[in-house]
Amino acid sequence: MMISDIESDLKSKFPDSLLNVVSEDRRISLLVKKEELHQILSQLKDIGFNHFSDVTAVDYIADKEFELIYHLWSHREKIRAIVKVRIPREAPTVKSVFDLWTGAQIHEREDHELFGINFEGNPNLSPLFLEDWEEIPPFRKDFDTRKYVKEKYYSGEEGYPVAKG
Amino acid sequence: MKKLTPKVIKSKNEARAWSVWVINYFTACGFMELLPWVGSGYDMERFGILAVPTPRHADVFIIAGYVTRKAAKRIKMIYDQMASPKYVLALGSCPMTGGMYWDSYATIKRVDEIIPVDLWIEGCPPKPENIGHGIVMAANAIKGGLEGH
Numbered sequence: 001m002m003i004s005d006i007e008s009d010l011k012s013k014f015p016d017s018l019l020n021v022v023s024e025d026r027r028i029s030l031l032v033k034k035e036e037l038h039q040i041l042s043q044l045k046d047i048g049f050n051h052f053s054d055v056t057a058v059d060y061i062a063d064k065e066f067e068l069i070y071h072l073w074s075h076r077e078k079i080r081a082i083v084k085v086r087i088p089r090e091a092p093t094v095k096s097v098f099d100l101w102t103g104a105q106i107h108e109r110e111d112h113e114l115f116g117i118n119f120e121g122n123p124n125l126s127p128l129f130l131e132d133w134e135e136i137p138p139f140r141k142d143f144d145t146r147k148y149v150k151e152k153y154y155s156g157e158e159g160y161p162v163a164k165g
Numbered sequence: 166m167k168k169l170t171p172k173v174i175k176s177k178n179e180a181r182a183w184s185v186w187v188i189n190y191f192t193a194c195g196f197m198e199l200l201p202w203v204g205s206g207y208d209m210e211r212f213g214i215l216a217v218p219t220p221r222h223a224d225v226f227i228i229a230g231y232v233t234r235k236a237a238k239r240i241k242m243i244y245d246q247m248a249s250p251k252y253v254l255a256l257g258s259c260p261m262t263g264g265m266y267w268d269s270y271a272t273i274k275r276v277d278e279i280i281p282v283d284l285w286i287e288g289c290p291p292k293p294e295n296i297g298h299g300i301v302m303a304a305n306a307i308k309g310g311l312e313g314h
Binding site for chain 2: 129130131132138145146148149152153154
């Protein structure tokens with residue numbers, strides 16, 4: 001299967017949901033609508049993208065949106081598919097792809113922890129690294145790392161931190 | 166209990182210094198620099214130092230690399246399981262000051278806020294020679310009567 005076949009296949013099945021498609025040598029990048037995300041990923045799995053590499057997120061705070069980026073790999077065709085989706089920052093909820101690739105579980109759990117994105121259908125979204133975390137998720141742009149660290153770990157004059165204890 | 170004579174104490178300390186068993190807690194690059202000591206290159210076993218798999222057999226606790234808040238709880242747990250007398254060596258900048266993670270929200274900045282540290286070995290990460298120097302210093306201190314915790 002060629003890149004152009006994948007593109008035409010998706011365009012015929014999801015004419016309304018594909019906002020942008022970029023095809024390169026061995027890589028296809030899609031920007032899709034949130035509503036049919038799960039169906040598109042399911043279709044991609046059916047046409048051979050059997051390896052789930054990663055799902056990561058970008059915080060576009062000015063647009064009030066998160067962008068989720070799914071990386072898929074086809075061992076048979078040796079093609080990478082990148083699926084991007086924008087979700088609202090206020091209610092960041094998408095359907096989990098745990099039912100398609102079980103390996104997605106840990107990636108979604110990490111995104112939930114660091115960005116506060118909710119994956120419906122993921123069996124375990126408990127904290128992975130951050131125990132006893134009470135602030136907003138730390139990878140969000142409105143989390144002020146430097147301020148938090150100064151208050152939490154240092155006391156002293158401005159610009160000259162002294163460790164507590 | 167009968168009081169030990171200075172001669173007995175001296176030989177006890179000597180014996181202790183020549184059989185230091187260590188438990189390692191490595192989170193980062195420090196381990197790469199200690200590896201030559203575990204292998205035949207620098208060979209720490211010729212000094213009677215042995216890496217053991219359980220804290221209950223260990224005399225020395227080596228911490229290398231940054232310590233996250235999650236890891237800090239485990240470090241305390243390991244330390245509490247060790248039998249007295251016990252010594253703690255901290256390797257590298259990260260356990261001392263946070264190192265290059267000084268402004269990270271997830272790492273604690275000074276490991277001696279959780280457990281007492283006997284010897285700090287500087288470096289980012291320390292070279293194997295520095296670590297060897299530190300280990301010899303620790304052995305000499307034990308020989309000289311450092312009691313540990």
